[in-house]
């Protein structure tokens with residue numbers, strides 16, 4: 001039996017475990033990336049490990065999320081990350097150099113290598129055939145220290161593309177189509193490989209748009225073959241030597257195969273508040289639009305920007321629309337400027353934002369009250385834009401421009417003729433904004449600079465055999481980490497200050513949660529299916545842990561969040577029978593006995609003392625996860641070993 005692309009990379013990096021779907025495997029990690037919003041925690045964790053220099057082939061620390069410096073906090077975090085990176089052998093990408101995923105693809109990604117990043121959109125690297133996965137900061141810290149990355153061996157899905165995209169239909173529409181087919185939980189436990197004749201007409205940035213947004217399916221990662229198109233991209237980046245060809249074997253076996261005919265694809269749009277709430281753009285024609293944003297790690301490549309510039313050229317955006325453009329990297333912005341396309345964007349009336357995440361994570365440019373915002377981004381979770389009652393829609397760059405010009409949702413195919421945009425023969429290379437670390441010999445001379453905003457890492461509690469706790473919150477399906485631990489310009493600067501952050505925990509669901517949880521001392525949260533989908537932020541586990549949450553009982557969990565809960569010593573328990581969800585209400589007194597024996601047997605019984613119901617819970621953890629949970633979290637476990 002042949003291998004899929006992902007299986008080949010896994011086989012070449014397997015440290016332990018069996019490549020059987022559902023079994024735990026440990027992988028050697030070649031590269032890591034961090035960004036600043038998760039990076040401060042990751043480096044604080046790395047420092048506690050006492051490893052002098054990273055053991056990976058390449059580790060890069062990016063500053064791209066918290067770039068608004070409205071006080072000392074973000075600047076202090078940047079300075080901390082820069083100094084800690086230099087001391088320990090990590091490259092530092094300065095603020096303004098671009099969004100981690102875009103820059104990593106351009107300058108560092110290598111086909112066939114493994115990459116983990118403390119950001120859920122790390123799978124962007126799959127666009128050049130990397131096995132690239134999002135992870136919690138602690139797991140990234142462990143990988144920097146030379147430790148393996150543990151995952152459950154995923155199932156293999158294949159998406160076969162046939163045909164060719166029609167004008168005004170683009171890679172983003174492919175991402176939205178697969179979300180329409182599979183939903184935000186359809187990729188959980190799977191790696192999605194893209195193939196078929198149709199991929200031959202997709203450039204690397206288009207492929208990267210697709211692997212980036214595979215995160216919204218809940219997939220472990222997504223991957224394209226590494227072929228002539230990949231080689232051409234790496235050559236144009238001056239990195240042809242990094243190319244290796246990669247494809248799946250003819251007789252590779254997939255658990256599921258999905259067909260998409262690109263000839264038939266139409267412009268699509270994801271409606272508030274979920275990326276899988278997808279309909280055709282045509283069906284929403286005429287809806288008034290207040291704001292349009294182009295950018296984010298999904299659609300900020302030079303190709304995307306050139307398209308936007310060509311469509312805006314000589315035109316003026318509607319006076320009722322406010323439009324922003326944030327190029328993905330300094331390379332993109334420089335080339336856009338050098339060829340004059342930037343002037344076309346500015347002349348149209350759009351606002352230029354810096355090369356960073358910006359509005360995608362609520363770092364400025366929030367929409368007006370009850371505003372309709374069309375964004376080329378990957379997430380439209382409630383409240384994420386910074387305006388609680390805004391309606392955010394996810395679209396392609398083509399659809400974004402159509403709305404900016406007309407002031408309403410408009411099928412871009414009505415814009416006339418799509419200008420032909422070509423990938424450049426060579427990219428402009430200037431890596432001055434990437435600062436290499438000092439040599440190992442000079443490491444002692446580097447002082448790690450910490451500001452007053454960096455508070456000590458919160459300690460988890462040891463696991464107890466009996467847990468008696470009240471339900472502090474009951475939530476529904478598809479709760480995102482943006483619900484659990486919101487981001488945005490006002491809160492993000494406090495990512496290294498867990499006590500302060502805790503005041504905003506579950507703010508989107510119930511503003512009284514932090515106060516109530518603290519008053520209870522210890523509590524349990526009840527969730528629906530796909531609990532914790534979205535980002536990799538371990539703050540969505542660390543903050544509830546700080547507030548006394550000892551267990552989350554849900555119908556199912558998203559992969560990275562479940563790992564973060566385990567690392568924080570919070571029990572992620574699953575209902576054996578999903579209907580039992582209805583037998584628990586907020587305020588109920590719950591009782592869990594024989595937790596240690598339950599962890600070993602895979603089943604724990606919960607007694608709802610308020611209504612007398614006994615409920616069976618599943619806890620099928622790997623041996624390693626059991627040990628971490630018994631120790632009360634990864635750091636406690638690591639210290640005891």
Ligand code: MIC
Pocket residue numbers: 037038065118119120121134361379487534535536537
């Ligand atoms: C996101 O898109 O939600 C983020 C912000 O990039 C997060 C990371 C974070 O919360 O810092 C992610 O995707 O992992």
Ligand code: SF4
Pocket residue numbers: 065099119121296297298356357360361378
């Ligand atoms: Fe940044 Fe948005 Fe991408 Fe997250 S999804 S890395 S916030 S651009």
